[in-house]
Amino acid sequence: MAAWPDSPQSLGKPTSRVDGVAKVTGAAKYTYDVQPDGWLYGMILRSKWPAAKVTKIDLSKAQAMPGVKAAVLAGGEQRTVRFYGQELAAVAATTKQQALDAIRAIEVTAEPLPFVVKEDDAIKPDSPPVGDGPNLSQPKVDSKGDPNIDALFTSAAAVCEAELRTPVQLHHALETHGNTVSVQGDHVVAWASTQGIFSVRDGLAGNLGMPQSNIQVICDHMGGGFGAKFSPGVHGGLAAQLSKAAGAPVKLMLTRLDEGLAVGNRPSSIQKLKFAAGADGKLIAADVENHGSPGISGSRKTAGGGGGADIALPYIYNFPNVHSQQFGVIMNTGPASAFRAPGHPPASFGTESMIDDLAVKLNMDPLQFRLLNDGNPTRQREYKEGAEKFGWTAKYKKPGSDPGPIKTGIGCAGATWGGGGKGSEAQVQINPDATVEVRCGTQDLGTGSRTVVAIVAAEAFGLRPDQIKVKIGDTNLPFSGGSGGSSTTASMSPAVWDTCQNALTALQTQTGVADARGAAWPDACKKLGINPLTAQGKWQEGFSSSGAGGVNFAEVEVDTETGHVRVKKVVAVHDCGLIINPLATTSQINGGVMCGIGYALYEERIMDRQTGLLLNTNFDSYKITNIADCPEIEVILINMPERGVIGIGEPAVIPPAGAIANAVANAIGVRVHSLPITPAKVLAALGKVPNVTAV
């Protein structure tokens, strides 16, 4: 169905990033690095209380301090704050030190209110009300097949039931959220660390009451988003207000502590799962219940993308009969937002854990059990390819069967994702000296989208990617949607291709050269004379689709005397349609595995029940993976050009935790039912911690 070339020259070839030189030399200017003339430091004062009635915010001392050029309130003086870290006010000053001093000089009068920061507490009917309604939502109920599901469990050959938990996960992109906003009379230039320059533009337009066409948002380089960086955010609005008040550009970048408080997280989950299978190994029924917390709120209340607490239960397997209830629980903690494959990693962890337990109960190889119950033909292929590379059959042993204190185990898990995208536009300018510039208002979060543009244009024109100049990250360029949902490549590459095809047609018309591609390019361009050629284009059907997937195989080593888990090896097998740059796709998958390892073994946001505050405020206690935690990773890419371009960013992060949890259970013969799987939990699961039973 796709109309990409059959024997591409550039598509599908491993290609170094076109912004590589800028990044390795420090020349790349990120939002954090941008310094327009006369720029000021913006900083935010945040609530020290998890819940409080604020009656007064006195900015006067701050305003009088040296170097302070503006001070604004975030939401009025009388208000109720509902989470630790909620924005109260902001200042702009000439130096960072002056801004820090000014923030500390703002006096806030507030009456603390009762609060709740733990899911187990918030679920209770007597928990302090977080908002206007009850803390516990009505359930979202779903069912399929036989409504008398309990009977199916009674008669099934194998039933597994457990409560599994996943924590709140924090994005912690290395570049914090933030913007530099320069309000210049009736127009604005803003540099944003964002996944959606147009979402920032339109948000600032609303905040400032200005026409969208008067606002330019630039994002040349940004240091990671993972789903949390859409719209200007409260902080972007404050930067705009400060700039307006000060008459100067204001750079307001968040601190690392801020990142853990107020700008997004992956909701937690408390999953009660009950699965049944027949003696033949076929799944019969799933009864699932989830309580998840999106903190004070999700950015949208619906399940899946946007930060609501609903998760994709039961995940991917053919359950003919399902009963599902999902509850959201709000707490006095920072609002959730989309985080790389929202709803999927927790659902995958829970589901894949129970699938393995069922297989073990039926004395079946967990891989065979999956092949029997996962109807997706691509994942069937991926399991087979991955199992061979991984050596699954030779490595598989009954759970806990290694003698000695150091035990190895293996596990696997699958993933599904949408991806796909549409709506992008692009423009290309071809110059008489044969140079080419492609322009598209998309952004590159580290995904390599800038390089994809170069590759697609190179393919179209018969050139090399390094001969294509790429301009992205500017709302003055043709529209492209936000980089979320793993949709950028699928949205933007067809637009670039269409643009370049239009350009070739125009080039032929203007120069009379029948085929200007490749070796003919310089001469054809020369015939343009003194006028460069500009062509437009947009996304077309037939070049992209949706539906990507993958599987992970993991091998772990567990020291049963210390509880320490080490991931030794991961084989990750993924498909995402036509693979444009296997080098960058590999990097995305490596990155998904590393984030998944963090989710499986090290990461959890920890709130203190007594004070309502965040305890793990920086990287020594919010533990993202280190290079020492990186296993041997082998990647198999299933290239499916006939499906067009899809997207890989999110599928890559879904299966690692389930595979690792299963590998640990396989190693030690008992299961740890919550993430992260820490030494404390492993020792408890092994019965070595007095007074701690269920884990």
Added chain:
Amino acid sequence: MKPTPPSPGLDRRTFLKGLGTSAAVVAAAQGKAMADELNKATPPGPQGPGPVPITLSINGEKKQFTLEPRVTLLDALRNFGPLTGAKEVCDRGMCGACSVLLNGKLIYACMKLAIDAQGHEITTVEGLAKNGQLTPVQQAFIDCDALMCGFCTPGFVMATTALLNSNPKPTEAEIRTACSGNLCRCGTYPHVIKAALKASGQAVAETTTVINHGSVA
């Protein structure tokens, strides 16, 4: 096991007498050079808390600043340099994105006061490539795709550069240790290891297989 004295001839009495004497009799060569530089660069007596003149030697050039003592080297580089290669990410010495070399040693610029960095040779990522010629480490990072969003990249480039300066043919284990002070959220670690191996002229295994799949059904 018989211990071997590293400073032959220095007995307890002389050592204890040497403790607590002035910079003029500091014995160790590096200590002497440091103390001399410090005496030159730092006037006697407390400075601050307001801004004071500070001279930093960055990438071979002396730069003058007027900064409060509480300004970190990172802040000085980024906001007054302006050399924005070193990044502010955690500001607590926990992530390595601000890594620079101080007399060839890898340090966190966010945990070093600018005033305390005087008299030392500071190298930032901007100081590596000479005349636009990338170093083997920088080129290897590009070739092996050891960068994604790139925000951690200057720090990793500095860490890898420091490693190869002292250990030209490191093992994978040594690479991991040398880079263990640097975090990456995009997850480029496997490619960073490859880049370090490649930059040191060692073989790099291919770990990606592309299978061309026919139609789905």
Added chain:
Amino acid sequence: MNPFEYVSATTPDEAISYIGKNGRYLAGGIDLLGEMKDYIISPDILVNVKSAVNPSIVFLKGDLAGWALPASVTVSELVADQGLRSTLPGLIEAATEIGSPQIRDMATLGGNLLQHSRCWYYRQPDIVCLKRGGTTCYGTGGENKYLALYSGCACVSPIVSNLSVILTALDAKVRVKRDGKEQTLSMHELYQEAWKNPAAHNALQPQDFLLSVHILTRVNRSAYRQVSEKNAFDWALVSCAAAGNVTDGKIHDARVVLGSIAPVPYMVEEANKFLEGKPLTDETASKAADLILKDAKPLAQNGYKVPLAHTLIRRTLLALNA
């Protein structure tokens, strides 16, 4: 950070003359600057002491042969010293695990020994816990998976200095200048104040000047082991150091110490005495571990530290056989 004055001292006396009532010595700054950035402490003057003492690692011959380590030596310099590596392998093992390469290049022996609590209640900028002068130890009834199994006071924040643990096992002494004179303290004396006084991290006042650490080379074996959640650049959940003389397969003068489970490096004399003259086997090491851990008072979330410490004690002791 709040504003402060800055001065470099070239001798300990000069440093002491500047420190005043609210000053702090600046060595590596890894601990100090972190606390200042979170406004946990705000000294009015920082005195740079990196050049105040001779930074050479010295081995002294004679009847009291041993190592004299200046407080200003960096962790990297310790790790690089071949003499230390061959005579005190446990010290090198402990130093190698500290932080990251960047931290090891900046952090000093003295700073590592005197570093402040890493309890997240203590370090949280918006919480004033008992240790910071407030009235409540939040760790006791709160998120305490990283906190202590033992304490002599209401604060349950454990010591996290790797070097304090191994140096206690090595029975090191520290030379300190305080109240105008030089004193020698045992490791026990250096930390004991923290056992009973919730506000204390060690026995020194901010103006006391740590000069050097001395290790008499009495032992022919030493080892240090720790377990962390991550595989590098992570705080120890529990650490263990052991030292002694192994001759004819039997250990003498054993000293076994645990870190990260008490406000001080934790040693139980009864265990050391039990090991006297015994071979180091799984059985004797296990029994020693039982003796060390018998009075453990786990909090709600840190009970796992008991079996973890037991394992580490066994493994560290058995490592002395090598």
